[in-house]
Amino acid sequence: MKIIKRNGEEREFDIAKIEGAISKASASVAAADAMTARQISRCAAEVGDECSRLRRAVGVEEIQDMVERSLMRGGFLAVAKHYVTYRYERTLARKGNTTDAKVMSLLDSVNETVRQENSNKNPTVVSVQRDYMAGETSRDLTRRLFLPEDVVKAHDEGLIHFHDSDYYAQRMHNCSLVNLDDMLQNGTVISGVMIERPHSFSTACNIAMQIVAQIASCQYGGQTISLTHLAPFVDVSRQKIRKELEVFKLSKVEREKMVEQRVLEEIRRGVQTIQYQVVTLMTTNGQAPFLSVFMYLNEAKDGRERDDLALVIEEVLRQRIQGVKNEAGVWITPAFPKLLYVLQEDNIHEDDRWFYLTRLAAECTAKRMVPDYISEKVMKANKIDANGKGQCYPCMGCRSFLTPYVDKDGRPKYYGRFNQGVVTLNLVDVALSADHEWEDFWMILDERLELCHRALKCRHERLEGTLSDAAPILWRHGALARLPRGERIDSLLHGGYSTLSLGYAGLWECVLAMTGRKLTEPEGEAAGLEIMKALNSYTAKWREAEGIAYSLYGTPIESTTYRFAKCLQRRFGIVPGVTDKSYITNSYHVHVAEPVDAFAKLALEAKFQPLSPGGAISYVEVPDMKGNIEAVLAVMRFIYDNIIYAELNTKSDYCQKCGWDGEIQIVEQDGKLVWKCPRCGNTDQSTMNVARRTCGYIGTQFWNQGRTQEIKERVLHL
Amino acid sequence: MNYSAIKPCDIADGTGVRVSLFVSGCRRHCPGCFNSSAWGFGAGRPFSKGTEEHILRLLAPDYISGLSVLGGEPFEPENRAILAPFLERVRAAFPAKDIWCWTGFTLEELEADAECGRMLDCIDILVDGPFVQTERDISLAWRGSRNQRVINLAERRGEAPAMGTSLLK
Secondary structure, three states, rough: OOEEEEOOOOOOHHHHHHHHHHHHHHHHHOOOOOOOHHHHHHHHHHHHHHHHOOOEEEEEEHHHHHHHHHHHHHHHHHHHHHHHHHHHHHHHHOOOOOOOOHHHHHOOOOEEHHHOOOOOOOOOEEEEEEHHHHHHHHHHHHHHHHHOOHHHHHHHOOEEEEOHHHOOOOOOOOOEOOOOHHHHHHHEEEEOOEEOOOOOOOHHHHHHHHHHHHHHOOOOOOOEEEHHHHHHHHHHHOOOOOOOHHOOOHHHHHHHHHHHHHHHHHHHHHHHHHHHHHHOOOOOOOOOOOOOEEHHHHOOOOOOOHHHHHHHHHHHHHHHHHHHHHHHHHEOOOOOOOEEEEEEEOOOOOOOOOOHHHHHHHHHHHHOOOOOEEEHHHHHHHOOOOOOOOOOOOOOOEEEEEEHHOOOOOOOOOOOOEEEEEEEEOOOHHHHHHOHHHHHHHHHHHHHHHHHHHHHHHHHHHHOOOHHHOOOOHHHOOOOOOOOOOOOHHHHOOOOOEEEEEEOOOOOHHHHHOOOOOOOHHHHHHHHHHHHHHHHHHHHHHHHHHHOOOEEEEOOOOOHHHHHHHHHHHHHHOOOOOOOOOOOOOOOOOOOOOOOHHHHHHHHHHHHHHHOOEOOOOOEEOOOOOHHHHHHHHHHHHHHHHHOOEEEEEOOOOOOOOOOOOOOEEEEOOOOOEEEOOOOOOOOHEEEEEOEOOEEEEEEEOHHHHHHHHHHHOOOOO | OOEEEEEEEOOOOOOOOOEEEEEOOOOOOOOOOOOOHHOOOOOOOOHHHHHHHHHHHOOOOEEEEEEEEEEOOOOOOOOHHHHHHHHHHHHHHHOEEEEEOOOOOOOOHHHHHHHHHHHHOOOOOOOOOOHHHHHHHOOOOOOOOOOEEEEHHHHHHHHHHHHHHHHHO
């Protein structure tokens, strides 16, 4: 059994330490109130039992709470009092300096919390450590100087989560849709160097990646670029190649054949640049850029441009199916860029013109877990702008969606817009605090939302007054705007240009706690929908009052899921089905262990997605499907007809010993979970490649036992 | 006839998402059989009119590409008597969906037996032959051992390829 120290370090549980602390407190009280050695060890044993029942690493503060409770229960009030006093004094002493110990544990690579926080960052690498050190300083400043005390307290107690405080000090925003079209067509400036309109497709791809790298260092969330913005440069290359070939005596037919051949070669080079640069770049945030690439045929002009876009999409999919080579030279599933494929009326049916691309996308999903799918039809029905027109556009990186917007000339605008940041409400805590009383529920919800609102305003106000010079690529050179030097970005923070996200987590457990029903049951669903509508009424009210685009967001709570679960256990103990796991369910999702088929799950979750306008994604967990692409297509057709945005968590692993490329399974061996090849029985992790999606991110580095357990517990939806 | 299981959303037994019916009763008893619990003719539950209706309802959604019949042994005489009219009913109700069937007999054996004709006429894809443990290979598509075959009966009859079968190699 492990415990987590205050500085994040993980240590073996040691009952002697607890006995020691109680002994100390007992020695300082009058002899009549002191405890016998047996009483002390019984108390300590009780705490030990309580810890092991939680089946996860327990924090020091939690253990101290247990000691207090155990002393009270045993009737040793005088000892308890001394224990509490001692604890309080130690807390005061620690307040003197909050960052030293954390930074030291980072440098010594012993900080387990950080190790598990972000699956894309490797905390043993020096550049990542630099980012984490800066993060600790920012967190410290945020807690002590920037945020009101009650917001910090609510965060610490797990009522809300104030995200990304490790970047908050620096006036950075979350995520964005890059206006690549403007930057490529009209030129941009990178690190003081002018970059003009490129003269070939591969150069355009190269510049795009330089832009992506710069942007990734100026914001902490994800970014999305559209292939539509690169597609016009295919014809730029074509014209150039045609001109080059004019010197040769060739028939027109021969020449055109040669031109198209070289165009395809050019596309291959450009697409390869994107794939390899994204996975090899390291930003100042200590990770590869979180990049998503949007593939939407209807976004391109009909004719040549769309045909060229189709060629680019095809190449992107083909290269992704192949994968990238790892250190050992084995083809593996890269985590980035994430691919977003739009299903539309002329690529979904077997005899459609663009169906071959959709089939290729299905093969790619089966092998590499991407692309994810957006339904043009359902999205347009749900994202309606001020002109009354339905719109289809990508999420920003992971799952954050902008809300519809038209500029002052009435034109729809999406690229160049961004999200200011997120504060997430723990819905489970609201429910357990209300203890089955709806009247209390709405009252507590109101209080907590007021707190979230103030925390969100802090985010907004922190960004206000930021000068365009803080991140020239974003604010001055086209990625998000073309403001003059020295101008404040404030106009972009108001009027709906950028969004501010109220996140929510744990609707499943919230509904179960309040109604005793599952979200998959009619009463549970009704309660869930009512809560979501209520949350939207708050964002609408704030939006109306302040002209800021507050929007409700299904947060991808990665490490926060554990923090919330821990806080809930501390505040409410173990409530069956609600706090008995070391995680809570993301957004409106159906619980991972709930047996439900893919179509029923998507149909149910489709009712919640329109109520999560600031962002959401639904997924289905499926086995290896490389041998049944028809079934992948059946799910994709269902997505097209029913839901805005969804993904399939497929399994495609690789055993380097026998070449097996289906699913590698988790089995229990000597009380430990290990990965095992079903064909040759190989259990050596260093000779197998396993990729799984956890909380929306593809990880390939294997996981700790807790997460491995969660992956093993996942119910297959097909 | 009894059946041991119905899977409403099966992707492991045939192309697309399918409804799978595992009938009970098989006299062959191949060593290493994946489903030996369905050998007994009394295993599972009776296949009633209600079961038929249930399966037809499960087949209705657009995302279901067809019915898979496994066992047990669908071609045991006891099972054949029930399955033949049922498969005809499925064919009539869902002409665009296909029917797959797994059997321990070879196609040649079944074709030699006039009693099997009605069922064969309804089946689009037949996976035939006994499971032979020494020929086991988990990387094979739709079959367990190398001696088994995936035979496109619909194509042999000269019908248009059933949904998804164009992907069969």
